Amino acid sequence: MVPLFGRRVFQYAFPFDYSGIQWGWIHVGLSLDSYDQSVRRTYTRTAGLAVLCGCLSLLISLVYAAHLVRPIQILHAAVEKVAQGDLRARADVRSRDEIQRLAGAFNDMARTILARNQILDSVSFAAKEFLTDGDGDTIIGKVLERVGQAAGTSRAAVVRIFHHDEAIRAVLRKEWVAAGGAARQEGWEAFDWSGPDAQPWIDSFREGRIVTVIPSSLPAAFRDQLDQRIQSAILVPVVVAGEWWGVVCIDDFEQTREWGEAEKDSLRAVADMLGAAIARHRVRTALIDAKQTLEQRVIERTRELQEQIAAKDRAHSELAAAQQRLMELSREAGMAEIATGVLHNVGNVLNSVNVSTSLVAGKIRESRVDNLVALIGMLEQHSTDVSSFLASDPKGQRVLPYLVKLGGHFKSERDGILQELEMLSSHVGHIKQIVATQQSYAKVSGLVENVKLSEMLDDAIRILDPGFGRHGIKVERDFETVPEIAAEKHKILQILLNLLRNAKQALKEVDVADGKTIRVCVRRKGERRIILSVQDNGAGLPAENLTRIFGHGFTTKADGHGFGLHSCALAASEMGGSLRAESDGPGKGATFTLELPMKLADDMKGMLT
Template sequence: MTVRGKILLFAAVAVGLVAVLGGVLFSMASRGLWSTQLMFSMHEQNALYGGLLADSMKVPHALLDAREKRQDTGKALDEQLRRTEADFEHLRELVRQQAAPEALPGELARLDELNRAHLGWMRRMAARLRELPVGGEDRLLHESLDAFEREVLPLLDKAWKVNSTRQSEHKRWRLLTLRASQVLGVVVPLVALVLVFLIAATLIIPLRRSSRALTQGAERIGRGDFTTELLVPGEDEYSTLARAFNRMAAELRDTVREKERLAKAEAEASEREMRRYNALLEETVRQRTTQLEEANAQLLFADRLVTMGQLAAGVGHEINNPLAFILSNLGFAREELGRLEGAPSSEERAELLAALAEAHEGAERVRLLAQDLKLLSHADDSASGPVDLGAVLRSASKMATHEIRYRARLVMESDGLPPVRGNAARLCQVFLNLLINAAHAIAPGQVERNEIKLLARTGADARVTVEVSDTGCGIPAENLERIFRPFFTTKPAGVGSGLGLSVCQRIIVAHGGELTVESVVGRGTTFRVVLPAHTAEQTPKAGALAA
């Protein structure tokens, strides 16, 4: 028999045993449910008989209470009759559930006789009550009780005894059934367990023996002993697999001999090919390295151009204001000079000088703003040297003014800083990005309630620390570890590319510094930049910051 056939046989036996166990359990549960329902039905029938017995006192008192309250005793009687009829209808239903088919007509006839006697007693007692003079209530109660004991109680006792006998017989039968169920509950699982164990043993022992032989032979073949021959008797899958292993070992023996013959010839050719491949690989690595360095430089400059694009609208506004009053003052001066025919008076001369001074001041503001933009957009930023960090911070703050002015107050402290070694354009790019991010973290319209601080100080370890902090919305804790990853951004689409902080971190690390962040949601964020101070011993290295 094949392994598949053995497994199917075992599965069929197991399923059959499970089905037998399920059938036994279902049968036992069904009989137990029916027995429990029958016991409840008998108890309920006894309770109804008890209620009928209680009518011997309850019905007369109910009628007497209605008479004392001057109510209609007929209505009280009808209510009691309806209740009693409902009880008897329920009793008939319970008897139909309990009695055997051959005994059912006699049971129902006896119940109908009890019903007629009970209803007749109630009606006669109600008629007697209507004839009763005032003060004869006690006598009515005694007469009613005597009539109930004489007419109804014998039939009620007989029905009660029949139900009690049936209940006792059912209890005895139920105990016998439960004992038989206990025996079946122990014997059937034991028999099923023994059968499953025997079948499993007859299947597993041969399979394990064949599997062990195959494993040992495969291990010998794996160690290179291709002379191994597996002996697995039978016609199942294991024997087929053993013959396949034997054929494979024979083919491997032939293959090894052929490979040993070709190994020497291939070794020389392989060595020559390896040298050529190594040379080609080195050349490819050099080319890819050069391309990567160029792409990195383009990425840094592209991020700077993105920042400049964000500043374009604000810068235009900054340039437009001084140009407006330059043109206005120059126009005023030209009109005044055209109007004057002789030498101007001292007052006119003072007005002309004031207008020209304001025009000069506006032109100077335009020149300084263009100079700051030129510092940020300069593409040849590989040169490294001492940088006035205070000037860089002032330039970055001026270029970010249009993003900040409608959102928060800018507080800046950057006096007395030593020069740092690096590249001014790249450092300006870093602090401009940090200031714009701080402004975007604050909703516009509440300038007096929000603040952006740009604080720089010199530490005891000859390093300069610059902090950019805001009172904005803060960064959730789950995003703090991801904000320096390329293309990660929490800004809406079209507002940020997700490269700013990644580029900033790369620039600061290339300067030998550190960029860290602390944030509390709802309270604000602080970016901390630490840069090494420039020393006289440091010599410039071209391209040191190109990475």
């Protein structure tokens, strides 16, 4: 194809031979205008046909997509309505595929949720109704109607159960029957509750369990006792004040149904609320009965109260005087206890004084002074010739050796008497110390002042020291350096004397191979507390007595009164401290620990001012 004269032509050339002689070339040319026009028309038609086919395909796709998506849109719309609270919304899909089956499952779920929601609404309605003060039968009727409609049942009833010995009698309290159903007077109240077939049900009710009934599964003799219209039923026990009162009976005449857990829980809630309402009604009735006589009782009680107020005023005055007297008696009792200990120890020292005095008197009685007097009388008889008497007379010759021997005896006798007199003086001095110690504490009774605990322990040990020595008890001191504290010296001494005396008593009751020992300690506990402990290796305490021993009247001694450790614990508590006992058991000793706050009297005065 070559252009010719500005036009597209189809040219064909071939050589021209004749008799072997090439004469030239023959050229044939064909115009392509009609061909090009035909091609253009073909292209135009083909493009139009393609566009038409594309449009038709798009239209068909849209129609088919709409057919596929519409069931999903219907299901989505139904889901949105349910999510917004419209539980009656359903997805009407008839696509005959998986989407239709999914829509059916959704509709079943929505119906289940609606049924449960209706039952829950009926429970809420029951709760509101049972809290009102209206007529009981009317309220029960409304609740039964609402619950029966919500559960989609045919009949709902409340049956009251009465127990007479071993017989059980049922009485219909209230009944609701769905529209279109004929009410029967003989329902569950006509059932033979005392029969052997019903015993498993009775046992379940008394245990608070729900019973579901499907008559078709029961023995024929048992089934004949029931209402023949019942296809399924559920019986919920009603409990009032812990006792089985009756039954809520829900019957379905239309279908055999499996009662779900949500339905059981809801019906149990209704039965519980009914029981609570009945119990509340009983209480309200009792209150109304009591109210009838309340005014008279109020008048009588008011008169009694007026008399009691007058008596109370008198008692307050007497109590104030008694409290003052009690404080004085408490102080006197504490001082009396200390004084008793002091007198006891003074008596022990006086026994030693009596022994020393008896020894001195015995030595004086046994003295050879009479022999000296006789010798002096013999010398007076020979006063004129003493020298010759001493030199030549046999008796006179024994005078000087006898005087030497008598002088040695008098010297020995004097030394013994002086030793006893020194011991006597020591005992008297000990008595003076004990009395002086008691007097020093008696003067400060009730006064809070700075005290040194180590010195107080020394004073307590000094008071009881004669008893320790007499029983072979060794006292060990372990005093840590601690600051003075603010406390009542009288109370602390009372506690320490009691603890030391108890430790001595515990050691008297046993034989200890390693020796009887009391160990007293003073320690700091943290920054704000100080502890004093009295430890012995004596009789010990059983675990059950470690706290009981501080109770009033508790004692382990045959002649004890059970007041000592109790008063000590009270005194420790009054000072802001505590008293406790520790022991590993009988025969393993015991430790009593007094814990006191670390306060100074000057600080307490500042707080008070």
